[in-house]
Amino acid sequence: MALLEVTDITKSFGKTEVLKGISFSLEKGNVLSIIGSSGSGKTTLLRCLNFLEEADGGIIRVDNKVLFDSNTQHALTDAEIRQNRLHFGLVFQNFNLFPQYSVLENVCLAPKLHAKERPDYKTNAKEICDEIEAKARKLIDDVGLSAKCDAYPCELSGGQQQRVAIARALAMDPEILFFDEPTSALDPELTGEILRVIKELATREMTMVIVTHEMQFAAEVSDQVIFMDDGVIAEQGTPDEVFVHPKNERTKAFLSRYNNQ
Amino acid sequence: MDFWTITQELLQGFGITCLLFAMTLILAIPLGLLFAFCSMSKFSVIKVPTKIFIWIIRGIPLMLFIFVIYYLPSLLADGNAALNIFNTIDLKMTMAAGSRELLWQGRFLAVLIAFVINYACYFSEIFRGGIESVSQGQYEAGYVLGMTKSQVFFKVVLKQVIKRIVPALSNEIITLVKDTALANAIAIPEIIKCAKDMASSQALIWPLFYTAVFYLLFVGIVTVLLSRVEKKLSYFKA
Ligand SMILES: Nc1ncnc2c1ncn2[C@@H]1O[C@H](COP(=O)(O)OP(=O)(O)OP(=O)(O)O)[C@@H](O)[C@H]1O
Ligand SMILES: [Mg+2]
Numbered sequence: 001m002a003l004l005e006v007t008d009i010t011k012s013f014g015k016t017e018v019l020k021g022i023s024f025s026l027e028k029g030n031v032l033s034i035i036g037s038s039g040s041g042k043t044t045l046l047r048c049l050n051f052l053e054e055a056d057g058g059i060i061r062v063d064n065k066v067l068f069d070s071n072t073q074h075a076l077t078d079a080e081i082r083q084n085r086l087h088f089g090l091v092f093q094n095f096n097l098f099p100q101y102s103v104l105e106n107v108c109l110a111p112k113l114h115a116k117e118r119p120d121y122k123t124n125a126k127e128i129c130d131e132i133e134a135k136a137r138k139l140i141d142d143v144g145l146s147a148k149c150d151a152y153p154c155e156l157s158g159g160q161q162q163r164v165a166i167a168r169a170l171a172m173d174p175e176i177l178f179f180d181e182p183t184s185a186l187d188p189e190l191t192g193e194i195l196r197v198i199k200e201l202a203t204r205e206m207t208m209v210i211v212t213h214e215m216q217f218a219a220e221v222s223d224q225v226i227f228m229d230d231g232v233i234a235e236q237g238t239p240d241e242v243f244v245h246p247k248n249e250r251t252k253a254f255l256s257r258y259n260n261q
Numbered sequence: 262m263d264f265w266t267i268t269q270e271l272l273q274g275f276g277i278t279c280l281l282f283a284m285t286l287i288l289a290i291p292l293g294l295l296f297a298f299c300s301m302s303k304f305s306v307i308k309v310p311t312k313i314f315i316w317i318i319r320g321i322p323l324m325l326f327i328f329v330i331y332y333l334p335s336l337l338a339d340g341n342a343a344l345n346i347f348n349t350i351d352l353k354m355t356m357a358a359g360s361r362e363l364l365w366q367g368r369f370l371a372v373l374i375a376f377v378i379n380y381a382c383y384f385s386e387i388f389r390g391g392i393e394s395v396s397q398g399q400y401e402a403g404y405v406l407g408m409t410k411s412q413v414f415f416k417v418v419l420k421q422v423i424k425r426i427v428p429a430l431s432n433e434i435i436t437l438v439k440d441t442a443l444a445n446a447i448a449i450p451e452i453i454k455c456a457k458d459m460a461s462s463q464a465l466i467w468p469l470f471y472t473a474v475f476y477l478l479f480v481g482i483v484t485v486l487l488s489r490v491e492k493k494l495s496y497f498k499a
Contacts, residue, residue: 096402110406
């Protein structure tokens with residue numbers, strides 16, 4: 001049974017149809033890469049899945065539970081949307097760390113706020129917070145930044161900021177972690193450190209969806225690749241199928257543009 | 262009259278100046294925040310009237326607005342500006358207290374209303390600018406981490422907004438210190454009114470110039486406090 005099942009997602013902005021029926025499914029522990037030219041709708045797809053945009057049509061299921069179904073009448077309430085988002089984590093292209101908080105605080109903030117809703121929070125506040133902090137330190141250590149726990153985002157390089165952003169997303173224990181071009185805002189010499197962290201997560205069976213322009217990396221890390229073109233999935237399959245033996249003409253054209261660069 | 266008597270008398274007026282300053286600040290900030298949210302509302306029934314109201318208040322002189330608040334309710338009530346309701350409050354309070362000292366409280370209320378509304382409008386524009394300058398990405402980063410709208414506003418956005426608006430807010434607050442002098446348009450005995458009274462009753466003009474010292478000291482203190490706030494928020498870039 002697939003962990004994530006996306007069926008026929010559509011989305012328009014005014015008259016422009018950006019997603020024209022996207023369907024795919026993702027097994028637990030697998031990594032899916034989404035490639036495609038600029039404007040093909042990759043970001044919009046991730047935003048719909050994370051409820052930053054509401055899809056016009058389609059169904060989103062996680063673990064067989066329906067999170068979104070455009071056929072049911074009622075619009076999702078804020079509380080339901082929040083509940084749905086907890087299944088997912090999202091790492092942005094431009095990090096979006098909270099500038100007024102230190103690295104440790106960035107990672108702890110959401111878990112601490114979330115813990116306040118626990119029934120035992122009042123009696124165990126201290127222990128719960130200590131636990132969250134210990135876990136945050138572990139995550140920060142995992143991305144290689146234990147020396148920077150008390151630094152502020154403005155004191156970090158882009159690559160370091162993005163690693164904090166990954167730790168911050170992981171701190172909420174998402175079932176699926178989404179990345180939207182996690183290395184595009186970085187100097188080329190800094191992309192390696194991010195890609196290493198993502199690979200490390202892949203070996204630990206983290207379920208991930210990665211929008212990327214790093215073809216080499218996508219080929220190495222993914223179990224499944226989707227090539228998006230103009231709001232549809234033009235081709236999908238294993239890295240070998242998509243990168244080495246593409247069938248679709250548009251995939252071939254896209255890849256040859258990359259290989260010639 | 263010697264220097265100390267005059268200083269003491271001016272200090273009494275200065276107390277009223279400070280009271281007007283402090284109460285305006287305390288009340289105009291929350292009201293300004295409310296106006297800011299209304300002017301950013303997605304419902305145009307709320308947004309458009311708020312924007313028009315802010316445009317009007319910012320467009321007319323504060324002195325004129327003080328007169329409007331002072332006279333308009335009485336005119337609307339019985340078409341007779343001579344029976345001013347704020348003066349009636351003055352009289353009632355004076356009788357209740359049995360002292361002529363408090364003969365300005367009703368009019369102070371009129372001035373306070375005018376100041377609070379006027380400054381709330383100026384503050385709201387500053388707040389709106391500050392809130393809109395925080396990138397959408399900050400909100401979205403909070404949302405995808407499962408925060409509620411109010412958590413995102415109070416825990417993520419607010420401090421960044423404060424950092425950005427402190428300079429503009431400082432200017433406005435310093436202007437407020439000096440604008441309190443407008444209260445003497447309806448004879449509130451703030452410091453300049455006290456000095457003017459001395460000029461006419463004692464034929465002394467220098468106390469009027471002497472008031473500058475009070476304003477300068479006050480503005481000096483306010484400036485130091487605000488630059489402390491600014492410094493405190495300088496540890497991060499936003
Ligand atoms: N909020 C919006 N309002 C209107 N149009 C939008 C909006 N967001 C995206 N679009 C349009 O949708 C299309 C797809 O955009 P999207 O950002 O999803 O592409 P992308 O595949 O992520 O591209 P890139 O590789 O450049 O990031 C574009 O034509 C874009 O102009
Ligand atoms: Mg994009």
